[in-house]
Amino acid sequence: MNEFIEVVTKKYAQFTGRARRREFWMFTLVYGVINIILTVIDNALGISTGDTLNDVGVFSGLFALAMLIPHLAVSVRRLHDTGRSGWWVLLGLIPVLGWIALIIFMATDGEVDSNKWGPNPKSLTGGTSTPAQNW
Numbered sequence: 197m198n199e200f201i202e203v204v205t206k207k208y209a210q211f212t213g214r215a216r217r218r219e220f221w222m223f224t225l226v227y228g229v230i231n232i233i234l235t236v237i238d239n240a241l242g243i244s245t246g247d248t249l250n251d252v253g254v255f256s257g258l259f260a261l262a263m264l265i266p267h268l269a270v271s272v273r274r275l276h277d278t279g280r281s282g283w284w285v286l287l288g289l290i291p292v293l294g295w296i297a298l299i300i301f302m303a304t305d306g307e308v309d310s311n312k313w314g315p316n317p318k319s320l321t322g323g324t325s326t327p328a329q330n331w
Contacts, residue, residue, distance in 0.1 A: 200226035203270050204263075211282060213314045215273035220302055223270050227263055234259050271298075276313035277306035 199222035238244040238253020245251040252260075272282030278301055287294035308316060 199223050203266050209265050211269050211272045214277035214317045215270050216317045220270050220274040274302050278304050279307045279311050
């Protein structure tokens with residue numbers, strides 16, 4: 197939850213730098229849970245565009261709109277951590293294959309040393325060199 201709050205408040209539109217896997221995946225997890233809860237509320241109140249959970253409601257739609265910039269920013273920073281340009285986020289526009297590629301990129305461990313987007317965020321947060329502990 198701390199990662200979600202930090203991304204939304206301190207790093208809302210920060211597209212520079214690097215983001216650890218933990219920061220990206222915790223943001224994505226909390227975003228997904230909140231979106232599901234808001235979708236259920238939309239459907240319960242009858243303010244969604246249809247009758248299924250795939251339809252957009254008022255609350256879930258506003259939440260998704262509010263989280264668009266932070267989600268893009270943390271995704272770009274995560275790609276920077278793996279040594280890729282933020283433009284790779286456009287792979288998400290390609291159905292299925294692009295999504296799979298992005299999931300693989302986001303799950304890949306970041307570069308150990310500093311790269312052109314900044315120092316290793318694991319070393320800045322006091323991370324250890326054991327990969328299992330840095331998740």
